[in-house]
Amino acid sequence: MKNIQPLAPPPPNSKHEHLTHPKYRADIDGLRAIAVLSVVCFHAFPYWLKGGFIGVDIFFVISGFLISTIIFENLDKGTFSFSEFYARRINRIFPALILVLIACFAFGWFALLADEYKQLGKHIAAGAGFVSNFVFWNESGYFDNAAETKPLLHLWTLGIEEQFYIVWPLLLWSAWKRKFNLLSLTLVITTLSFALNIKGLHSDAVATFYSPQTRFWELLIGSTLAYVTLYKPNLLATKKQKLNTYLNAIIYAPSSQSNDNTLRNIQAILGVTLLGIGLLLITKERHFPGTWALLPTLGAVLIISAGSQAWLNRVILSNRILVWFGLISFPLYLWHWPLLSFARIIESETPARNIRIAAVVISIALAWLTYKFIEKPIRFGKFGNTKTIVLAVLMIAIGSIGYISYKHNGFSSIRTSISGINYSGNDIVKLTENDPISHSNCMKMYNLSRNIRYCSVSTSDKPNIALIGDSHSAALYNGLSEQLLSEGKGLVNLGGRLFLDVATYPLGSNAEIEIYKGGIRATEFVAQEKSINTVILVSRGPFYLYDNWIFTLISNPSITDRKQVFEIGMRKTLDALNHKEQVIFVMDNPELNFDPRLCFVRPLRKNTSSTGDCSISRVAYNLRHKEYRELVRRVLKDYPKVRLFDSSAYLCDTLKCYGKIGGKILYGDSDHLSLNGAIFISKELSKVLNGAESKLLIQ
Numbered sequence: 164m165k166n167i168q169p170l171a172p173p174p175p176n177s178k179h180e181h182l183t184h185p186k187y188r189a190d191i192d193g194l195r196a197i198a199v200l201s202v203v204c205f206h207a208f209p210y211w212l213k214g215g216f217i218g219v220d221i222f223f224v225i226s227g228f229l230i231s232t233i234i235f236e237n238l239d240k241g242t243f244s245f246s247e248f249y250a251r252r253i254n255r256i257f258p259a260l261i262l263v264l265i266a267c268f269a270f271g272w273f274a275l276l277a278d279e280y281k282q283l284g285k286h287i288a289a290g291a292g293f294v295s296n297f298v299f300w301n302e303s304g305y306f307d308n309a310a311e312t313k314p315l316l317h318l319w320t321l322g323i324e325e326q327f328y329i330v331w332p333l334l335l336w337s338a339w340k341r342k343f344n345l346l347s348l349t350l351v352i353t354t355l356s357f358a359l360n361i362k363g364l365h366s367d368a369v370a371t372f373y374s375p376q377t378r379f380w381e382l383l384i385g386s387t388l389a390y391v392t393l394y395k396p397n398l399l400a401t402k403k404q405k406l407n408t409y410l411n412a413i414i415y416a417p418s419s420q421s422n423d424n425t426l427r428n429i430q431a432i433l434g435v436t437l438l439g440i441g442l443l444l445i446t447k448e449r450h451f452p453g454t455w456a457l458l459p460t461l462g463a464v465l466i467i468s469a470g471s472q473a474w475l476n477r478v479i480l481s482n483r484i485l486v487w488f489g490l491i492s493f494p495l496y497l498w499h500w501p502l503l504s505f506a507r508i509i510e511s512e513t514p515a516r517n518i519r520i521a522a523v524v525i526s527i528a529l530a531w532l533t534y535k536f537i538e539k540p541i542r543f544g545k546f547g548n549t550k551t552i553v554l555a556v557l558m559i560a561i562g563s564i565g566y567i568s569y570k571h572n573g574f575s576s577i578r579t580s581i582s583g584i585n586y587s588g589n590d591i592v593k594l595t596e597n598d599p600i601s602h603s604n605c606m607k608m609y610n611l612s613r614n615i616r617y618c619s620v621s622t623s624d625k626p627n628i629a630l631i632g633d634s635h636s637a638a639l640y641n642g643l644s645e646q647l648l649s650e651g652k653g654l655v656n657l658g659g660r661l662f663l664d665v666a667t668y669p670l671g672s673n674a675e676i677e678i679y680k681g682g683i684r685a686t687e688f689v690a691q692e693k694s695i696n697t698v699i700l701v702s703r704g705p706f707y708l709y710d711n712w713i714f715t716l717i718s719n720p721s722i723t724d725r726k727q728v729f730e731i732g733m734r735k736t737l738d739a740l741n742h743k744e745q746v747i748f749v750m751d752n753p754e755l756n757f758d759p760r761l762c763f764v765r766p767l768r769k770n771t772s773s774t775g776d777c778s779i780s781r782v783a784y785n786l787r788h789k790e791y792r793e794l795v796r797r798v799l800k801d802y803p804k805v806r807l808f809d810s811s812a813y814l815c816d817t818l819k820c821y822g823k824i825g826g827k828i829l830y831g832d833s834d835h836l837s838l839n840g841a842i843f844i845s846k847e848l849s850k851v852l853n854g855a856e857s858k859l860l861i862q
Contacts, residue, residue, distance in 0.1 A: 182247050183240065185232045188471050191225060192489025193480030194463065198222050199492040201442060203499045203526070207519045214445035217459040219320050220381055220452070221438070222496075224463035226324055227385025231349075234332055235393055238339045245332065250551045252328055257554040258541045259494040259533050260321070264290060264561050267314050267501050268568075274509060274767050277575035279312070284568030286315040291562025293325035300373035311513075314504040317496065319373055326375045327382050346390050349383055356380035364450045371452070378452070381460050388464050424472055431475040434465030494538065495530035502526050509768050511760035605655065609692070615685050616659025619644075625694040626653025628852070631686055632661045632701035635751055635835060639701060642841025646849045655695070657685040661702045662732030663739060667714050686736055696744040697852065699808075700736070703751055703834065704729070704791040726790065730798055737802050745806070747851060750795060750860075752810040752836060752844070753784045753820040759830040759837075762823050777823035784811070784820045808851050810844055812858035 198218035205215025237243035264287050271283045289298040295318040310316055338348050357380040363371030371377045441458035449455050469476055479485070488495070502522040506514040514522070541550060568574055605611075605618035608625060617637045620626065621644035630636050630643060640656040647654050660667050663686055689695055707714045708725050716722050716731060740746050762777035788811070799805055814820050814829070822830045829840030836844060851857045 182233060182237050182242060182244060182251065185229060185236070189486050189489075190471050190473075190476035190480035191229075191467065192492075193476070193482060193485035194221065194466055194489070195225060195492040196485040196488035197438070197480075198225070199496050200488060202496065203523060206500055206503055207523050208516075212442055213447070214442040216447075217438075217441045217445055217456070220456050220459040221463045222320065223324070223378070223381035224385040224388075224460050225467070227327070227382030228389045228467055229385075230328065230331070230382075231335075231386035231389035232393065234335050235345070235390055238335065238345075239393075243332075243336065245336075248332060249328075250548070252325075253551050253554050254542050256321070256325075256493075257558055258537045259497055260290070261554070261557050261561060262533060262537055263494075263497045263501065264315075264565070268561070268565065270501075270505060271314070272574075272578060274505060275573070276765060277573040277578075279508065280573030280575075280578075281569055282573075283314060284565040284570075284573065286313065286318070287565025288562045288569060290315050290318040290321070291558050291565065293322050295319045296322035296326075296373040296375065300370060303369045311504060311507045314501040314508075316504070317500040323375055323378050324382070327379055330375075330379075331382075331386070346387070346395075349387050349390060353380045353383040353387060356383060360452055360456070361454065364453045368450065381452070381456060384460050384464055385467075388468055392468065424474070427469045427473040428475065430465050431469035431473040434462045434469065435475060437462030437465065491527075491530040491534045494533035495526060498529045498533070499523060499526035509765070511758045511765075511768075605657075609655075609657075609688070611657075611685075611688065615657060617685075618655075618657055620653070620655045621648055622653030624653065626655050627695055628652060628654050628697040628699070629689045629692070629695045630654060630656040630699045630701065631658045631689050632749075633658060633667075633703055635703045636661075636699075636701035638831065638835040638837075639749075639841045639844065641838055642836070642843070642845040643699075643848060645842060646845040647852075650849065657689060659685060661686060661700060661736060662729070663687065663735040664716055664718050665714065665728060665732035666717050667707055686739070690739040690743075697747075698740050698743050698745070699747045699749060699848070699852075700740075701749045701751065704795065705751075705754070705787050706834075708791055708794075709787075726794060730794060733795075733798050734801075737798070737805055741802065741804060745852070746802075746804065747806045747808050747848075748795065748799065749848070750792065750807060750809040750811060752834075752840070753779065753814055754787060754834040755779055755822050755830055756783065756833065758833065759822050759828050762828050776819070776821070777828065778819040778821045781815060781818055781820060784815060806851065806857070807859070808848055808857045809859045812860040813844060813847050815860055 198221035201212060201215040201218035201221075203215075204212045205218075209215075233248070234243065267283065268287055271280050275283060285298065286295065289295045295315065299313070299316060299319050334348075334352075335345060338345060356376055356378070360371055360377040360380060363374070363377050437458050441455070441462065445451065445455050445458065466476065466480070471477060471481070499522070502525060503514070503519060506518050506522055510518070541554070544550070601619045602617075605620040606615065608620060609618070611618060617634075617640075619637075619640055628647065630640055636656055636658055640654070644654040644656075689698060707729060714725050714728055716728050722728055722731070737746070737748075756779055759777070795807070799807055811820060814824070822828060824843065827839045827843070829837060829843055831837035831840070847857075
């Protein structure tokens with residue numbers, strides 16, 4: 164085959180032939196099977212295969228290889244057609260995706276509450292528009308609901324691939340017309356994307372995970388392999404032949420016939436070894452993708468480049484069972500996660516193992532039915548352009564319906580009137596998120612640095628009451644600001660962390676260290692801000708005493724005792740604020756040991772699981788909070804001016820601590836107050852601000 168460089172575009176009046184496609188390779192379908200089964204196993208049983216999510220990266224390499232092979236070959240022959248290329252992509256991707264989106268929308272109508280269905284509508288619109296990666300990127304945050312409760316979370320990968328399918332053909336076609344070297348172009352962009360991926364992990368790990376420019380290199384590795392396979396088959400051929408001869412001499416007896424496949428076999432085995440290492444060693448806690456993603460991507464490249472005649476590819480990957488899973492891999496990927504996610508939502512906890520096994524078995528059955536009766540007939544059937552147009556219209560329609568559902572709050576009133584079930588849930592688990600507009604206005608009002616994690620202000624003028632602390636102060640803010648506004652008072656919430664000289668951040672999360680330290684700067688600012696004369700301090704104390712976070716003194720990292728660090732930091736904070744007119748320290752609310760969504764009857768679940776009256780025992784509360792409460796009280800004895808507000812006194816009695824009072828769920832998750840909870844506590848806190856004594860929980 165002639166070299167693709169330089170390539171001349173076809174004459175203006177030449178007639179384009181149909182796009183040519185690479186020869187089918189059963190071993191690539193087998194590799195697809197390894198990828199999808201790894202992902203399914205990780206999602207259903209994450210402790211069995213902790214690195215199973217790297218199957219996505221294998222898919223990226225396969226997609227880049229096959230798509231680029233099509234583009235390179237047809238550019239070379241002058242037969243490339245954008246309309247046919249995208250029509251084939253529509254016929255390949257849209258049928259199964261449309262079916263899954265419709266099924267999720269229909270099932271969600273009966274299974275989800277209003278806020279959940281509203282979010283599902285947004286995700287359906289994003290999935291139909293192939294921008295899910297951007298939506299999930301923007302949704303990520305401290306108060307974002309768990310990934311397991313987003314039935315269409317897995318569509319972020321389709322967003323990456325479809326964005327690649329849009330950008331890459333246009334870029335290659337433009338470069339080909341200008342007679343650029345396509346291999347050099349591919350290598351340069353691959354290198355830039357990989358470099359951005361490495362750099363991004365240390366500045367914004369979430370963006371690096373979801374962003375196309377930091378993920379494209381994985382597809383482009385496949386593109387590079389496609390080019391080399393097509394146009395540089397003799398690349399390093401002499402050295403490869405020498406290496407092959409050397410390996411034959413080591414492996415085989417001198418009288419044995421030379422085996423030309425020795426190098427290919429070793430190459431395939433090395434590729435599988437890299438995949439195996441990745442599946443075993445890569446975990447969610449690793450900085451990923453980063454350099455760790457080289458294991459699955461290079462492993463996939465080695466396996467594909469070994470060719471279909473390598474023993475492992477020919478015997479193992481071309482096995483009928485693996486090939487069958489490879490053929491249904493796309494619909495299986497689409498079906499498995501919604502089933503597991505809906506089960507998680509309905510149960511409000513990790514589903515029992517039997518439920519997860521059933522979800523996997525059902526997803527395999529649905530994938531086979533989708534492949535046999537939807538994918539194949541549409542992809543290889545008749546009606547050409549008409550079929551493509553219908554698919555495109557259907558995708559636009561389902562995306563539009565999803566968006567309308569999002570804008571109309573999950574159709575809660577319509578669904579309630581039809582079924583009689585209160586889908587709205589009275590906003591019982593609504594969490595207080597940091598509003599971007601309010602945050603921006605607050606930062607400008609006080610001329611603060613960007614590292615302040617939380618900044619919200621309830622009035623246009625600088626208020627004289629400040630709420631500072633961690634995410635629990637942010638959760639309390641909306642309820643307290645609403646209560647104070649009803650009394651004609653303003654409130655500003657500042658923070659990210661509370662105690663001076665104390666660094667607190669998640670283990671292994673270098674990217675957020677400066678943001679968490681910004682919380683300390685917020686406390687310093689409040690201490691110096693003359694317009695603020697009343698300060699309310701909120702801290703999730705027991706978490707820092709016991710949980711798996713960095714918690715150390717910046718001035719003296721050698722002090723490792725957490726209680727000592729806590730006390731030093733608390734004293735330094737109170738020393739800095741002691742000149743204020745009024746300082747109130749909030750003894751934080753109890754932490755539940757269950758998802759508060761278990762506390763109510765919801766569609767398709769008629770019981771409230773093991774939570775009973777939505778409470779934990781006082782014994783459990785005391786075990787978790789005893790040392791923290793004693794520590795706070797000991798410190799406050801030396802600061803008689805500082806008043807204590809005991810949240811637990813309003814949420815607990817002598818036997819239990821409650822997550823539900825007066826028919827309303829007061830928690831958004833196991834430890835943050837919901838909007839209802841913040842309002843409930845704020846009414847009592849306001850009384851203390853106005854001079855009343857706080858109730859104290861008797862130990």
